[in-house]
Amino acid sequence: LATRDFIDGLPKAELHLHLEGTLEPELKLALAQKNGVDIGQSTIEEVQASYNFNSLASFLAVYYPAMNVLQTEDDFYQLALTYLKKAHQENVRYAELFFDPQAHMTRGVAFEAVVNGFYRACVDARAFNVDAHLIMCFLRDLSAESARQLLEIAKPYQAKILGIGLDSDEHHNPPLKFLREYGDAVAQGYRITMHADIDQVDSIQHIQQALEIIRVERLDHGTNIVENPDLVDWVEQLKIGLTFCPLSNRLVADDMKDREVLELIDHNVKVSINSDDPAYFGGYINDNYEANTTKNDLTIDQVVQLAKNSFETAWISDFQKQTYL
Ligand code: ADE
Ligand code: ZN
Numbered sequence: 001l002a003t004r005d006f007i008d009g010l011p012k013a014e015l016h017l018h019l020e021g022t023l024e025p026e027l028k029l030a031l032a033q034k035n036g037v038d039i040g041q042s043t044i045e046e047v048q049a050s051y052n053f054n055s056l057a058s059f060l061a062v063y064y065p066a067m068n069v070l071q072t073e074d075d076f077y078q079l080a081l082t083y084l085k086k087a088h089q090e091n092v093r094y095a096e097l098f099f100d101p102q103a104h105m106t107r108g109v110a111f112e113a114v115v116n117g118f119y120r121a122c123v124d125a126r127a128f129n130v131d132a133h134l135i136m137c138f139l140r141d142l143s144a145e146s147a148r149q150l151l152e153i154a155k156p157y158q159a160k161i162l163g164i165g166l167d168s169d170e171h172h173n174p175p176l177k178f179l180r181e182y183g184d185a186v187a188q189g190y191r192i193t194m195h196a197d198i199d200q201v202d203s204i205q206h207i208q209q210a211l212e213i214i215r216v217e218r219l220d221h222g223t224n225i226v227e228n229p230d231l232v233d234w235v236e237q238l239k240i241g242l243t244f245c246p247l248s249n250r251l252v253a254d255d256m257k258d259r260e261v262l263e264l265i266d267h268n269v270k271v272s273i274n275s276d277d278p279a280y281f282g283g284y285i286n287d288n289y290e291a292n293t294t295k296n297d298l299t300i301d302q303v304v305q306l307a308k309n310s311f312e313t314a315w316i317s318d319f320q321k322q323t324y325l
Pocket of ligand 1: 021169248
């Protein structure tokens with residue numbers, strides 16, 4: 001069995017983490033006070049008590065209002081740098097980080113404040129040896145038109161953004177809603193991934209659209225894929241990464257999806273372990289590794305394979321991969 005000490009010491013890549021999901025109660029209260037934003041809570045205990053959800057929708061209903069405390073470029077910088085220092089402590093060497101510009105622009109924050117603050121933190125993290133990059137997400141419950149406008153607005157900043165993702169409420173918002181915008185993103189040179197949150201309505205159809213039609217390079221969550229052996233073969237053969245988030249699944253879907261992950265490891269699928277929204281779901285990356293290891297009695301070899309998968313499915317050159325593996 002792999003111990004917590006072993007997990008802590010293992011070099012890892014983080015591929016599924018929402019920067020807005022790293023907003024800890026302490027920073028949330030400090031920013032609320034600094035910016036004069038009324039969040040309806042004034043103590044850590046009150047904030048923690050509000051972190052009460054049992055579904056993706058009930059989580060998102062807490063998650064978006066919390067973002068009101070993020071107002072200036074420095075606020076975004078501080079949020080991301082705080083996370084990156086934590087990642088460094090956990091031996092994360094490489095990170096691709098989601099952010100949701102539309103969630104800030106719809107409440108009057110400029111795109112450039114968001115991207116410049118987050119990007120500056122990624123640059124500064126190089127000083128402590130974390131190589132971090134940004135993945136800009138479309139909010140799938142907003143229109144395709146809104147996603148298209150975001151791609152336009154992001155054009156002058158493209159050098160600061162590695163890829164495009166898709167998150168937020170999946171119900172009635174299938175991948176194909178964004179077919180054209182994903183095509184444009186690829187043509188512009190972005191890498192592409194998207195969420196296929198587990199246990200959603202039409203989950204397998206969504207995964208199929210993402211893989212066969214949009215042709216994503218990774219799938220975020222997506223472990224429901226075990227229901228369809230043909231799709232499992234597809235991701236195995238194309239070496240498409242699945243970014244699995246055990247603690248998130250346990251809270252949002254009441255199921256850590258541990259059996260599915262064992263099956264995927266057995267099928268040589270490049271599944272990795274990640275944190276999703278660690279301030280909300282009760283743990284950062286090493287807690288996620290530990291939770292899954294304990295549940296499945298994972299061997300050292302299996303845990304090493306999961307960490308290797310995180311580097312192998314990162315959007316880096318083969319040369320850079322070899323420096324980590
Ligand atoms: N936004 C932040 N975390 C998310 C998740 N797990 N699924 C969908 N949207 C999200
Ligand atoms: Zn996510």
